[in-house]
Amino acid sequence: MQVVSSKEALSLPDGETVIVRGWVYRKREFKDKIFVLLRDREGIIQLVFPQQIPESQIARKLNIESSLIVEGMVKSDVRAPGGKEIHVSKVLWYFIGEPFPINEYAAQADSEYLLDVRHLWIRSRKMWAILRVRHTVFEAIHEYFRSKGFYEVHCPIFVSSAVEGGATLFKVRYFDREDVYLTQSAQFYLEALIFSLERVYTIAPSFRAEPSRTRRHLTEFWHAEAEMAWAGMRDVMRVSEELITHVVRKVLEDRLEELSLLKRNLEKLELVKPPFPRVSYDEAISMLNSMGLDIKWGADLGADEERALTQKFDTPIHLYGFPSVAKAFYHKDYPEDREKPLWERRTLSVDVLAPEGYGEIVGGGERIEDPEELRRKIREFGLKEEDYQWYIDLRKYGSVPHAGFGLGVDRLVMWICGLDHIRDSLPFPRDIRRVRP
Ligand code: NSS
Numbered sequence: 001m002q003v004v005s006s007k008e009a010l011s012l013p014d015g016e017t018v019i020v021r022g023w024v025y026r027k028r029e030f031k032d033k034i035f036v037l038l039r040d041r042e043g044i045i046q047l048v049f050p051q052q053i054p055e056s057q058i059a060r061k062l063n064i065e066s067s068l069i070v071e072g073m074v075k076s077d078v079r080a081p082g083g084k085e086i087h088v089s090k091v092l093w094y095f096i097g098e099p100f101p102i103n104e105y106a107a108q109a110d111s112e113y114l115l116d117v118r119h120l121w122i123r124s125r126k127m128w129a130i131l132r133v134r135h136t137v138f139e140a141i142h143e144y145f146r147s148k149g150f151y152e153v154h155c156p157i158f159v160s161s162a163v164e165g166g167a168t169l170f171k172v173r174y175f176d177r178e179d180v181y182l183t184q185s186a187q188f189y190l191e192a193l194i195f196s197l198e199r200v201y202t203i204a205p206s207f208r209a210e211p212s213r214t215r216r217h218l219t220e221f222w223h224a225e226a227e228m229a230w231a232g233m234r235d236v237m238r239v240s241e242e243l244i245t246h247v248v249r250k251v252l253e254d255r256l257e258e259l260s261l262l263k264r265n266l267e268k269l270e271l272v273k274p275p276f277p278r279v280s281y282d283e284a285i286s287m288l289n290s291m292g293l294d295i296k297w298g299a300d301l302g303a304d305e306e307r308a309l310t311q312k313f314d315t316p317i318h319l320y321g322f323p324s325v326a327k328a329f330y331h332k333d334y335p336e337d338r339e340k341p342l343w344e345r346r347t348l349s350v351d352v353l354a355p356e357g358y359g360e361i362v363g364g365g366e367r368i369e370d371p372e373e374l375r376r377k378i379r380e381f382g383l384k385e386e387d388y389q390w391y392i393d394l395r396k397y398g399s400v401p402h403a404g405f406g407l408g409v410d411r412l413v414m415w416i417c418g419l420d421h422i423r424d425s426l427p428f429p430r431d432i433r434r435v436r437p
Helices: 006-010 055-061 104-109 111-116 125-147 187-197 233-254 256-261 266-270 281-290 303-310 371-380 385-393 409-417
Strands: 017-029 033-040 043-050 067-076 084-095 199-207 220-229 278-280 317-320 349-354 359-366 402-408
Touching: 006 017, 006 033, 006 043, 006 084, 017 043, 017 084, 033 055, 043 055, 043 067, 055 084, 104 111, 125 199, 125 233, 125 256, 125 409, 187 199, 187 220, 187 385, 187 402, 220 233, 220 409, 233 256, 233 266, 233 317, 233 349, 233 359, 233 402, 233 409, 256 266, 278 281, 281 303, 281 317, 303 317, 303 349, 303 359, 349 409, 359 409, 371 385, 402 409
Parallel strands: 043 084, 278 317
Antiparallel strands: 017 033, 017 067, 033 043, 067 084, 199 220, 220 402, 317 349, 349 359, 359 402
16 A cells, blocks of 8 residues: 555545555544544645544544554545545554644744744744745756856855955854854855856855844845856846746746745736846935935945835846945946045945845845955955955956855745745744744
């Protein structure tokens, strides 16, 4: 006899005898039978235990989340979820769980409690759906990059210099050294790797000591980063919009059931297609000022500004040309700004903002390829050349124009699933207060 998943069982003809296994999702007892909704990796199937069989004694004792393996016959019934149920003839194995500490009331009431019992809450239908979407998002990212000739590479997590500024560096105790941190981004290593492989990507955790708890910041997040030789800011726009579109399409194809369980508005996702509207930073500032937001040229955009901007568009947008002072030192300045003072220059940088108020999901742009220009920018930013010695070295031996970007995968999942908070986009989120479970 074959073991089948709930989904396979639902596709079998009546009269077929099968074995299914899983966990008790819901249970209802009647005079003549007991209904058990059994959940497994693929979904839910209804089990029927007639009261007259001895196995119904076991069914009576099953608490929510108890586990079992049963044998039974597939039978159609319009009242069963999915239109079929299994009439149990034998219980082959069971484990009576203790009363489950998450009831429906807790599931709706208290998100801090749900984070405390996260190791159990990941069994919920909501997390099941999100985790399956997340799985497909990672699959689609790999699929896109590999189909476009990018090589997958792996970079260190222990590093000794800041990519995105010293303020959010996590220091690590590393034997007797004082200068070791957790990586904020694989970018500098990817830049080194393009001189060997030309187009590279990696998906890995990045770490930021984010001082506040917000809806879109984690201290440990998953970063999909790409770097390309012989490329500029426009290539970053093209590749990032193709990548995002590919991921959204794949999720729409493979994860409709999960998205509808999450009550996601699919029409919004169906609008995602290239090219995304391109908005310059200068235009964004005038738009924001005309909307009554008081933001001055030179400032980086915060969550409020991004929310206001994205509400003007139905699809993701490219926001490009940020001021040099608002972006990290490695960004290449507009060639026509080169003689201007630092605070008047713009960079060949681009962010992708997701619609519906979600905001930034990608940051990237063109890098400085000239060693002298890079040294000047490092000095202007008050940084020390010796901290970036190997990074400067890359420019000395056959430098090439190059560009790349980083996509926050958890933020992408958050937007695709329509979640209120980034912490629900992954199973075990890390923020300023939480490192367990
Ligand atoms: O800081 S970024 O904007 N850019 C970089 O790290 C570049 N060095 C990437 C590159 O060019 N290779 O971060 C990129 C994205 C950003 O748009 C977010 O989507 C995500 O990484 N990100 C985060 N997600 C969750 N939590 C936190 N704290 C976070 N910080 C960045």
